[in-house]
Amino acid sequence: MDGKEFNNWQDFGIRVKNARNSIGMTVETLAEKSHRTENFISRIESGKKSCSIHTLYQFCKSMNISADDLLFGGKMEEKDYSDKEIIENMINKCNEKQLKIVKGVLIAMFSDFDELIK
Numbered sequence: 001m002d003g004k005e006f007n008n009w010q011d012f013g014i015r016v017k018n019a020r021n022s023i024g025m026t027v028e029t030l031a032e033k034s035h036r037t038e039n040f041i042s043r044i045e046s047g048k049k050s051c052s053i054h055t056l057y058q059f060c061k062s063m064n065i066s067a068d069d070l071l072f073g074g075k076m077e078e079k080d081y082s083d084k085e086i087i088e089n090m091i092n093k094c095n096e097k098q099l100k101i102v103k104g105v106l107i108a109m110f111s112d113f114d115e116l117i118k
Contacts, residue, residue: 010047033062
């Protein structure tokens with residue numbers, strides 16, 4: 001960046017929405033996790049509203065994504081994610097402790113998985 005104020009809120013909003021969708025998170029859930037309203041999140045995602053550093057931090061923490069990724073990085077096009085992509089994205093954002101918990105939950109839920117698909 002060249003010292004100018006950040007003002008690309010349209011692309012920022014698309015990246016917030018894309019990050020949220022990539023992990024299967026609803027607007028309602030992001031609002032709850034970031035202590036904001038659904039209307040506020042919708043306005044951010046549509047590029048009609050800017051946000052504070054504190055809100056940026058809450059988004060990053062809620063979606064386990066870096067501020068650089070939301071402000072400047074990655075693909076910006078909106079995308080519909082498949083269930084498999086959402087699960088992969090969620091797993092890729094987990095640390096080792098979280099992965100062990102996910103593994104335990106999946107084993108507990110699907111110990112008789114073969115029986116469920118018959």
